[in-house]
Every structure is written in C-alpha cells, then in structure tokens.
Amino acid sequence: MLKVNEINLFYGSIHTLRDISFQVCAGEIVSLIGANGAGKSSILNAISGLVPIASGDILFQGQSIRKTPAFRLVSRGLAQVPEGRRVFARMSVMENLEMGAFTRQEASGIRDDLEMVFDHFPRLKERRKQAAGTLSGGEQQMLAMGRALMSRPKLLMMDEPSMGLAPLLVSEIFDIIHQINREGTTILLVEQNAQMALSLANRAYVLETGKIVKEGLGSTLLADEDVRKAYLGG
Amino acid sequence: MDLLASQLINGLHVGSIYALIALGYTMVYGIIKLINFAHGDIIMVGAYTAVITLVSLNWSPVAALIAAIVVCVLLGLTIERVAYKPLRSSPRISSLITAIGVSMLLQNAALLLFGAQPRPFPIVLKVEPLRFGGLQISFITLLTLGVTALLMISLQTFVHNSKPGKAMRAASEDYATAQLMGINVNNIISLTFAIGSALAAIGAYLYVMAYPAVSPTMGSLPGLKAFIAAVLGGIGIIPGAMLGAFVLGIAESLAKAYISSQMSDAVVYFILILVLLFKPTGLMGKPSGEKV
Numbered sequence A: 001m002l003k004v005n006e007i008n009l010f011y012g013s014i015h016t017l018r019d020i021s022f023q024v025c026a027g028e029i030v031s032l033i034g035a036n037g038a039g040k041s042s043i044l045n046a047i048s049g050l051v052p053i054a055s056g057d058i059l060f061q062g063q064s065i066r067k068t069p070a071f072r073l074v075s076r077g078l079a080q081v082p083e084g085r086r087v088f089a090r091m092s093v094m095e096n097l098e099m100g101a102f103t104r105q106e107a108s109g110i111r112d113d114l115e116m117v118f119d120h121f122p123r124l125k126e127r128r129k130q131a132a133g134t135l136s137g138g139e140q141q142m143l144a145m146g147r148a149l150m151s152r153p154k155l156l157m158m159d160e161p162s163m164g165l166a167p168l169l170v171s172e173i174f175d176i177i178h179q180i181n182r183e184g185t186t187i188l189l190v191e192q193n194a195q196m197a198l199s200l201a202n203r204a205y206v207l208e209t210g211k212i213v214k215e216g217l218g219s220t221l222l223a224d225e226d227v228r229k230a231y232l233g234g
Numbered sequence B: 001m002d003l004l005a006s007q008l009i010n011g012l013h014v015g016s017i018y019a020l021i022a023l024g025y026t027m028v029y030g031i032i033k034l035i036n037f038a039h040g041d042i043i044m045v046g047a048y049t050a051v052i053t054l055v056s057l058n059w060s061p062v063a064a065l066i067a068a069i070v071v072c073v074l075l076g077l078t079i080e081r082v083a084y085k086p087l088r089s090s091p092r093i094s095s096l097i098t099a100i101g102v103s104m105l106l107q108n109a110a111l112l113l114f115g116a117q118p119r120p121f122p123i124v125l126k127v128e129p130l131r132f133g134g135l136q137i138s139f140i141t142l143l144t145l146g147v148t149a150l151l152m153i154s155l156q157t158f159v160h161n162s163k164p165g166k167a168m169r170a171a172s173e174d175y176a177t178a179q180l181m182g183i184n185v186n187n188i189i190s191l192t193f194a195i196g197s198a199l200a201a202i203g204a205y206l207y208v209m210a211y212p213a214v215s216p217t218m219g220s221l222p223g224l225k226a227f228i229a230a231v232l233g234g235i236g237i238i239p240g241a242m243l244g245a246f247v248l249g250i251a252e253s254l255a256k257a258y259i260s261s262q263m264s265d266a267v268v269y270f271i272l273i274l275v276l277l278f279k280p281t282g283l284m285g286k287p288s289g290e291k292v
Ligand SMILES: Nc1ncnc2c1ncn2[C@@H]1O[C@H](COP(=O)(O)OP(=O)(O)OP(=O)(O)O)[C@@H](O)[C@H]1O
Pocket: A011, A016, A034, A035, A036, A037, A038, A039, A040, A041, A042, A043, A083, A192
C-alpha cells in the first residue's frame, strides 16, 4: 500500500532523514519507533507532502506521491493524525469532524462515518458543540483520530497518539487503534511508547538519528536485546 | 446631550468604514501572518475606479460601485499572487518589506496616472438628512451603518456556516493541519484576499461619499486607522476587528468634539497603547498561553 524508497530529507543543511526505506502492506499495523528527534514526525510529514524530500520516492497504492501537494492526498485515501493532536481549538468538536470530511461530497456516507466515530468515541458525541480547545488532552486525541477517520482513509498515519496521556487512557486509545485496523484501515503508527507500539504492530521499524537500524515482527523486536535496552528500560 | 448623541453616531459612521477596511487586514493576517500594508491603497484604487467610472464614463452609482469592487478584487488577487505567494516560505520580514513596496508602487502609479491634485467625488445621493427629535442624521451615515451591519452579518454567516468559511477558519488556526484535511490553502488565501479587497472597495466608496476627495495618498490614513483597529480588537480575529473599529471610531469622534481635533489621533494612539499594555493580544484576543 505504501512504499518508501530511500528518501533523504534536509532541513537547511541538516541531513535529517538518510536513505529511509520501508513499506506498509494493506491491512497491516506497522510501527515506527525511535527516540526524540530521531526523525519519526519528519517521515510522516514527508509522506503527507508537508515537507519536500531531496531524493528517493514515495509510492502510495503503486503511484508516486512525491510531488503531490498535501491537500490532494486526503481524497486519495491518506490521513494523518499529527503529533500533539493539532485540533482546531476555536472550532467546535462537530466542526473539527466536518473538516475531516472536507474533501467528501456524499452526505449519507459522511453521516454514517460520523456515527462510526461517535461509536468509537462516545465522549465526542456528548461534547460535539464544545470548542475543541476546551477538551482534555485525551479527548483532543480522540477528536484528532475521529477527524482523520472522517476522510475514510485507506492508510491512517498516527504520530504519538499516546503522548501525554495517562496509562489507562493509552491502553484505551490503543484498543481503538486495533479496532479501527480490524475494520479495514491500514495503520502506520509512530511512537515513543515502544512497549505498546510493538505489542500492537504486525511489523515494526526502529529509527535512530534519521536511519532505520532494525526491522522485524513486532513480537520479535519486543524480545530483542538491543531494543529492550534502548527503548524498554532493560 | 444632542452633541453627545450626534458624536456617537459620527463615531459609528467612521467606525463602520474602519471596520470594513480592518476586516481585510485581520483576515489576511489570520491566515498568512502578513500585515498587508498595501491594503490601505486598495481603498485609493477603489475610489479612483469609482470616480472615473462615475464622472468620465458617466456610469450609474451602482455600476461604479460594482466596478470598484471588481477592480479591487482583481488587484488584491494579483498582489497576493505576484508579490506575496513567492515569499510564503521566506522570513516574515521579506514579505513585510514587499508589502510596503507594493504600497509605494500603487501610490506612485496613481500619482503618475492621475497627478497629485485631489479629485472631487460627485454627489451620488441627494437625500435630506433625517430628523429624530433634535437630532439630525445624514442619509449617508444611515446608509453606511446599514450596509456595514449587513456585510458584517453576511461575513459572520459565511465564516461560520459555509464550507469554505469553515475551511478559512481552520486554515487561520493551523495552516499545516488544514492541508492534512484536504483543504487547498492556496485557494483559501486567494478567497481571503478577494473578500478583504471587496470589503475595502465598499468601504472606499462609503468613505468618499462622506469625505469627497480622491487622491493618490488618500488610503494611508484610513488604512492606518483600520490597521490600528484590527490590532486593538486582536489581529486575526474577525469580530475583534469589528469591535476595535467601532471603539476607535467613537473614541476619535468624541475626542474631536470634547478635546480638540488635533488631539484626536493622539487619543487613538493612547487607547491603543493602553489596551496593549493590559491585554497585549487585543480586546478579543485569546491569552497567548491558550491550550492548542
Ligand atoms: N521544521 C523543521 N526545521 C528544522 N529542523 C527540524 C524541523 N522539524 C524537525 N526538525 C529537526 O529534525 C530532527 C527530527 O525531528 P522529528 O520531529 O522528525 O523527530 P521525532 O522523531 O518526531 O521526535 P519526537 O519524538 O520528539 O517527536 C530534529 O533534530 C528536529 O530538531
């Protein structure tokens, strides 16, 4: 479904991503783990078209999206839940969800998906008229996920959905990610919470300072000596 | 008492014109964080368009208004495309300097084409002032208030209830995330310039109906006042620009009546400084520590 081919990315003269290659197949959950500043968000932003890559290629469903502007990727089936939620704070919960469905026309399909989002996140339904900026951190995360789902994506990319959340809420969010995947959405998950991300993932990649240093099945990496030392506290 | 009432009404009159212009500053700032210094000169271009179509081409007042709107919208879109868009990822100071350059270009082009001599704006409406008890209100004042109220309500409705309006708010809150929603922000920016310029054209027309002199630098002062109004209300916030403009208009006309007309600008700056001291984000601005 997604194939990233030896991409390189620079911010000014700083070489942030070095020959990154990986792929995500239809139906999978793939995790990308790495420490602060490893380049995880940069990879997602490069795929989304928010930052330009210097070389390499990105294929989505067999077609290069390297030069496709960010806003055109949504209707092609790519959605991103950005790091730090980035909900539209002054807009209501409902309006945020509407923005998620911005590229869609069919009113009935949108209504069905709204129901689906409210099934996953009943709390959003209660608060649909509230300004998104007044939601709690966890609720904002749910809204950011719901908003992305409203575009009915084929591939959903999530950037640190567990960031800043209490452990109980983290497992709730991960359960929902699992459920969304079972309902047919392919998932690329970026996380620092390696324990959770590796347990959930079919496959995973480990990123260190802009390079992929390891890849394997989620369960394999979870048992890996080096990974345990670096990311799972021994 | 009558003096106070009529000064308040005068204040609402100038405030309305400032509001129509201030909206263009604030909407553009909201999305691309640029203070469009050329916006004041759009007023001048609108006024020249109106006066030329009215006097030289003998068009009807309504046709002249439409001509002014069309010319200003096209000019606004062109300025954005040619001058600001190529600089969108450059440091902000570059586009700020460019904006000042565009402003000077427009003023000098007008000077070259039309000369420095102000042109009188013809009387397009001959209606007796209306009397309410001892109070006399000119029809132009009522028209200005009515048109402004209608435009502000329409703008609020558009921004809150239409799909492009909501996309505009989303883009002004978070430019990158709006793109992740599939919003073509380039189109939204063009739309913003178009709306701001159309409002400025209408503001220009109402302005020269009240102060009937058209000259190359006529846009500077109302442009500056409207910009101050936008900052006063909280730059980037649409209702803030409206509130700021009315506060400014009323303060200015009260100062003219009760202090002195020379001092009225000083009063305006004093209010601006005072507000920014106590609330740096403007009257309706959110505290900058807002959770986002
Ligand atoms: N817009 C930018 N301009 C310049 N440098 C940037 C920019 N965005 C990221 N960087 C730098 O690129 C490197 C990778 O950043 P990135 O945000 O991709 O890391 P990350 O793995 O997502 O980190 P975190 O876990 O903290 O979110 C960092 O050193 C960061 O400082």
